[in-house]
Amino acid sequence: MLKNLRSKIDQITQQQEDKENVHSDELIRLKQCNIFRELDKNSEAIAKIYKLHKNRDISIRNLTIGGSEVNACIVFLIPIVNAEIIERSIIEPLLTNLDRNKEIEMLIVNQSIKKISTYKEVLLEVNKGNTVLFIDNCSIAFSMETAQVKARNIEKAETEVILKGPKEAFTENVADNISLIRKKFRTESLINESITVSKKNNDEVYILYLEDVVNEELLENVKKSLQSFEVDVIQNIGILEQYIEDREKSIFPTTLYTEKPDRAASFIQDGYIVLLMHSSPACLVLPATFWAFFHTPDEHYLRFLFGNFTRALRGMAIFIALFTSAIYISITNYHAQMIPPDLLLAISSTRERVPFPAFIEILIMEIAFELIREAGLRVPNPIGPTIGIVGALILGQAAVEANVISPLVIIVVALSGLSSFAVSDISFNFAIRIIRFIFIIAAGILGIYGMVVIFVMGLSYMVSIRSFGVPYLAPMTPRYKASQDTVFRKILQNERWRPGFLRPKDLEKKGDTT
Known part of the structure; x- marks a missing residue:
């Protein structure tokens, strides 16, 4: 009886599948x-x-x-x-x-x-x-043409906060985003092409570049990369970024993600290529070098000395974020002779009742700092600052009073964590935070020697990275004819050359009246 019933159900199911x-x-x-x-x-x-x-x-x-x-x-x-x-x-x-x-x-x-x-x-x-x-x-x-997609009004950038310069940011409407870039170019050489990158959803990517500046080989390389996907849906520029990366597992980003039209326009002027998509309040700049992530959007709007002062501070902040915790572990565990006697006695007295070694202390506090930062981002805006204050003050003070963490470790971790906020780019900020843990582990194993080994390996790896054929550390190494806008920038009048590593058609920045 049950077998007959099951066979009938199977027949009905099969008939329905055949019809479908x-x-x-x-x-x-x-x-x-x-x-x-x-x-x-x-x-x-x-x-x-x-x-x-x-x-x-x-x-x-x-x-x-x-x-x-x-x-x-x-x-x-x-x-x-x-x-x-x-x-x-x-x-x-x-x-x-x-x-x-x-x-x-x-x-x-x-x-x-x-x-x-x-x-x-x-x-x-x-x-x-x-x-x-x-x-x-x-x-x-x-x-x-009758499309009307609802989108936000043009607002200020949320992640790339600037002190001087245009405040407008991209929205989820790609037509508005293209117009924000287009209005900064009073030239007919700005080209806007589109390529369909998904098979089922027909998602389009818009490619913006200056025809009389961009390198044709680079442009073809980007187009081939966009046409090589075998996926049904790519609905956001963040998803597209992961598909077109040269090294998907690299800790260093090779495409620049920006939500500011003026920044995108400045890259286009230099011969870069910008990608836009529907429903994406940002664009991708290709190719991207290390220095593009080190710089901030408003440095060229500031006077020469002020802009370089902020770069010096940022370079110092990156050094502190990467090495402060690792140096503390190295010195206290392996190289105590490097510390003046008075400072060594002060450190020893603060650690007298702490049950954990310095490596475990730093690791606990660094992880706690990352948890507090992540919680502050994910909770609703009105209580986000409260989470940070509670985590930083109450938990830190309680840990010191309970003799679980020494006061000096609180200072070291707080200095390291706060310095990482000086890096505005999201992808590069994640890279700095992850590399900090790698240096901490190396310092815990081999001290200063472990840090040196990781630093040399990291530099060697960065030299090997390329973004759409462009060396990652260019124009510092290898050297190209360019304005040499790396650690410090020049006076604007002396920045005569576009980046030579892009091999643009017009290398010199000059007016063309023809």
Whole structure:
């Protein structure tokens, strides 16, 4: 009895699967077809593809073109179109027309009208937010630009805070982002290309560059990288960044992520390539060297001395963040003879009742600092600062009073952690924080010698890294003809050269009146 029941259930399930497979194969064939001449067949095809019986987003509106009295229909996705544009520039001109000989392109009042002949093109246009017009007894359809995607207003940058210079930041609307860059260039040589990078979702990447400056070989290299993906969906620039990296497991980032249009524009002026995507409030700059992460967006807006002063402070902060905790472990565990006797006695007296060695102390406090930082980022904004204050003051003080951690370790870890905040780039900041733990472990094993070994290995590794063929430490090593904007920048009048490692068509920064 149970066997018969199970076999019947299996038969019903198999029949349902067969029907679904047949239906799926039919849709695949339909999507590869050309547009039918009959309006009814086109309406039926759209209804099948978009599951009109249960999909509330798709709209198929039938109408009759005035004058010629020819039946037609328009297809669009309701949530991502501007209904006012459709009504004013498409429906009203078609219904009120009186001239039977007038062509469609002359009737419709739209900024962009494109002829399409296949269902693959129809689906791409509709999914982008455009409206497609089908006409009876016509194997050509017309696509009109009607997209209206809701997005934030242009606001200040959140992660790249600057003191002087433009405050505007990218939004999730790629059209707004392109306009923010475009308005900084009063030249016809700024090119905006697009490449589809996903197979199923048809996600587009927009490539911006100066045609009379960019290196053609670099541009082709970037395009080949973007066209090499075999994925269904890439919906964000952060996901794209992981696909186009030369070394996916490298601790050092090789693409620059920025949310400031003025910074992106300055890179484009120098011959770099900028990538933009829908729903991404930032862009990628290619290629990226170490010095691009070391610099901040507002340094060239500051006067020469002020900008270099901030770079000196940042260089000092990176050194403190990387080496302070490791040096403390090395000296207290292996090289006590390097410390003056009075300081050694002071350190010994603070550690007299502490049960843990210096290595364990530092490791506990560094991990605690990272936990407090992560908690402060993830909790709601009103209580974020409270978490930091509670963690830093109350827990630190309690640990000292309980003789679990020595007071000097609190100072060392706090100095190291606070210094890491001087690095504004997110990816480079993560790299600094991770490398700090590597130095701590090396110092705990071999002291200063372990730190030197890791430092030499790290430098050797950085020299070997390339970003789209560009050496990571250029133009310091190897040296190229450039403005040498590395640790310190020059006076703006002396920065005459674009980066030579990019091999731009126009190496010298000069006005061109032709």
